[in-house]
Amino acid sequence: MRIRKAIVTAAGPGQDALPLHLLVDRDGVEKTAIEMIIEEIDSAGIDSIGVIVNPGSQAAYKEAAGKYHDRLTFIEQVQVGAGYGQAILSGRDFAAGEPFLHMVGDHLCFSKTPKRCAMQLCEVASKQGCMVSAVQATRESLLPEFGTIGGVRLQDLERVIEVKQVIEKPTPTQAEQELTIAGFRSGTYLCFFGMHVLMPSIFQRLEEVISKSTGPVPLTLGLQAALRRERYLGYEIDGYRYNLGVKYGLLQCQLALGLSGVDRDRILTQLIDLLSIHR
Numbered sequence: 001m002r003i004r005k006a007i008v009t010a011a012g013p014g015q016d017a018l019p020l021h022l023l024v025d026r027d028g029v030e031k032t033a034i035e036m037i038i039e040e041i042d043s044a045g046i047d048s049i050g051v052i053v054n055p056g057s058q059a060a061y062k063e064a065a066g067k068y069h070d071r072l073t074f075i076e077q078v079q080v081g082a083g084y085g086q087a088i089l090s091g092r093d094f095a096a097g098e099p100f101l102h103m104v105g106d107h108l109c110f111s112k113t114p115k116r117c118a119m120q121l122c123e124v125a126s127k128q129g130c131m132v133s134a135v136q137a138t139r140e141s142l143l144p145e146f147g148t149i150g151g152v153r154l155q156d157l158e159r160v161i162e163v164k165q166v167i168e169k170p171t172p173t174q175a176e177q178e179l180t181i182a183g184f185r186s187g188t189y190l191c192f193f194g195m196h197v198l199m200p201s202i203f204q205r206l207e208e209v210i211s212k213s214t215g216p217v218p219l220t221l222g223l224q225a226a227l228r229r230e231r232y233l234g235y236e237i238d239g240y241r242y243n244l245g246v247k248y249g250l251l252q253c254q255l256a257l258g259l260s261g262v263d264r265d266r267i268l269t270q271l272i273d274l275l276s277i278h279r
């Protein structure tokens with residue numbers, strides 16, 4: 001299975017400006033978050049990128065994308081506030097019946113290996129020929145921020161889980177009862193990484209769920225419907241994800257970039273200076 005397209009969602013209420021923020025990458029170069037997301041997609045050999053935006057946001061995104069602006073196809077989510085599932089559904093024509101990499105615009109990810117996160121995920125999906133969600137071991141206190149999977153580890157495939165259940169932002173009690181996976185310590189679960197390879201069938205599943213709903217529909221409801229009809233895997237990415245949309249999320253992401261890059265010593269010195277001032 002070849003993955004040639006990517007869809008980035010960037011129309012979430014109150015979060016549509018997050019991909020426009022300027023950060024300093026591991027090489028000490030200033031870039032916007034959307035530029036870093038495009039570079040992540042590039043690593044998987046994908047050229048065609050659709051970005052779901054709110055009406056009137058295209059100019060700001062073109063400017064923030066810099067030299068990559070001509071690579072992007074902008075798709076307006078006309079039903080503003082209709083939910084994450086509706087945002088994905090807006091990309092149906094762009095996907096044109098092909099499998100696609102999906103990334104959320106308010107997350108950045110960093111690999112722990114030379115192989116970037118998007119490349120890791122796309123390689124697994126291409127080999128298995130099915131829908132795969134990137135996941136990361138996450139402590140219980142962060143469950144309110146993420147969709148979470150439950151399932152069974154595959155013995156013949158390292159870091160791969162056959163998904164049996166997916167719940168959007170579960171409570172600790174729900175997670176303990178339905179999402180425990182063998183091999184993880186108590187209070188740790190596999191939560192979404194902000195990156196999926198989705199099959200074109202996801203659009204039909206989302207359409208079915210949305211037609212029965214009276215409110216915003218998360219992607220997880222579409223994934224729940226899909227796993228009953230087709231193979232669905234989770235892949236434990238060898239890397240980290242940072243959610244820009246939570247309190248201090250941008251700060252945490254910038255610190256992670258600085259501490260893992262060429263300016264590490266400089267950042268550590270500045271942190272020590274701050275701690276001495278504000279002790």
